[in-house]
Amino acid sequence: MSQTSYPVLLTPGPLTTSDRTRHAMLRDWGSWDADFNQITTRIRQRVLDIVHGQATHECVPMQGSGTFSVEATIGTLVPRGDQGGHVLVPNNGAYCARLARICKVLGRKLTTIDYSEAEQVNPADVDRALAADPSITHVALVHCETGAGVLNPLHEVAQVVAKHGRGLIIDAMSAFGAIEIDARQTPFDAVIAASGKCLEGPPGMGFVIVRRSVLEKCEGNAHSLALDLYDQWVYMQKTTQWRFTPPTHIVAALDEAMTQYIEEGSLAARGGRYARNCRALIDGMRALGFRTYLDDELQAPIIVTFHAPADPAYEFKTFYQEVKKRGYILYPGKLTQLETFRVGCIGHFGEAGIPGAVAAVADALKAMGVRQIAATAVAA
Numbered sequence: 001m002s003q004t005s006y007p008v009l010l011t012p013g014p015l016t017t018s019d020r021t022r023h024a025m026l027r028d029w030g031s032w033d034a035d036f037n038q039i040t041t042r043i044r045q046r047v048l049d050i051v052h053g054q055a056t057h058e059c060v061p062m063q064g065s066g067t068f069s070v071e072a073t074i075g076t077l078v079p080r081g082d083q084g085g086h087v088l089v090p091n092n093g094a095y096c097a098r099l100a101r102i103c104k105v106l107g108r109k110l111t112t113i114d115y116s117e118a119e120q121v122n123p124a125d126v127d128r129a130l131a132a133d134p135s136i137t138h139v140a141l142v143h144c145e146t147g148a149g150v151l152n153p154l155h156e157v158a159q160v161v162a163k164h165g166r167g168l169i170i171d172a173m174s175a176f177g178a179i180e181i182d183a184r185q186t187p188f189d190a191v192i193a194a195s196g197k198c199l200e201g202p203p204g205m206g207f208v209i210v211r212r213s214v215l216e217k218c219e220g221n222a223h224s225l226a227l228d229l230y231d232q233w234v235y236m237q238k239t240t241q242w243r244f245t246p247p248t249h250i251v252a253a254l255d256e257a258m259t260q261y262i263e264e265g266s267l268a269a270r271g272g273r274y275a276r277n278c279r280a281l282i283d284g285m286r287a288l289g290f291r292t293y294l295d296d297e298l299q300a301p302i303i304v305t306f307h308a309p310a311d312p313a314y315e316f317k318t319f320y321q322e323v324k325k326r327g328y329i330l331y332p333g334k335l336t337q338l339e340t341f342r343v344g345c346i347g348h349f350g351e352a353g354i355p356g357a358v359a360a361v362a363d364a365l366k367a368m369g370v371r372q373i374a375a376t377a378v379a380a
């Protein structure tokens with residue numbers, strides 16, 4: 001079955017995967033089987049290669065969507081509230097808010113620095129907060145805030161956190177494999193990512209890259225049996241197997257997707273392709289009259305938020321259906337105050353994908369009778 005018989009997903013995970021990746025799911029694997037466990041081992045090594053972390057870090061895979069891995073990381077690495085764990089979350093969007101919510105639900109003490117969704121996290125604010133409160137044990141940062149699409153200054157924040165001797169937990173889910181994180185240059189305790197984003201696998205598992213010396217000290221810390229990264233790691237080191245039933249087909253497909261990632265030219269090539277997609281998307285949509293929500297300097301090449309057309313004939317649900325009929329799946333906005341929609345730049349589609357999507361948007365608006373795209377306030 002060919003790629004073109006399905007709509008192209010312009011969503012930041014699940015995303016469009018290749019035929020090869022989907023075909024890798026057409027066989028069954030035993031979770032005890034040595035061949036399957038070799039696949040797990042290979043994925044763990046290749047993930048460490050991406051961050052140059054073989055000497056210092058361990059890759060611990062985890063079943064579930066990306067959030068399961070975020071929750072496992074907070075639960076395993078941050079001491080419980082009554083044992084002094086205290087997390088600082090610089091908050092500039094929906095995924096930061098989710099991190100904060102996880103801390104609350106797990107009973108870890110929480111402090112936030114609040115920004116608007118159109119701002120970057122400022123390393124100087126983190127510096128000030130850590131200097132003012134020595135009880136903060138960890139900073140949890142979202143690298144690319146998928147809510148609006150902002151790229152946060154990870155390396156600068158990591159330097160600040162290291163200077164204060166605290167731990168850094170990075171939700172790198174949306175950009176892992178496309179925007180560089182180098183463990184030799186950027187100190188971190190944990191980087192969290194998932195199968196169904198820039199590595200272009202199907203969704204269903206996450207993985208956490210944890211500093212070995214940190215992980216070794218986490219025995220008994222987790223509040224949860226299933227979401228215990230320490231136990232998962234120890235069991236996997238001992239047996240090469242996952243502790244509980246692995247998502248076998250997803251693991252096999254991610255392995256195949258990572259082979260293609262390496263064939264393509266790894267991070268530089270993947271990140272370069274997404275940057276070209278992002279540029280073509282923004283240029284094409286601006287030519288139609290659309291405005292981006294973010295300034296270009298803050299924009300990560302992962303997902304772009306656009307203001308909805310000002311025309312009263314516009315309505316997201318109809319727009320979505322009209323664009324879908326033309327072969328592309330868009331993403332609703334995630335901003336609380338403004339009417340927006342989002343378009344992803346990531347996934348396995350060729351260079352024709354973005355121009356095709358822009359043409360579909362133009363055609364859909366015409367069919368809906370939408371003429372005025374920019375808001376009058378801006379046009380005036």
Ligand SMILES: *Cc1c(COP(=O)(O)O)cnc(C)c1O
Nearest residue numbers: 065066067095144146171173174
């Ligand atoms: C996708 C994503 C997650 C995980 O979301 P799930 O729906 O649980 O897979 C977490 N953080 C960010 C920044 C993301 O983009």
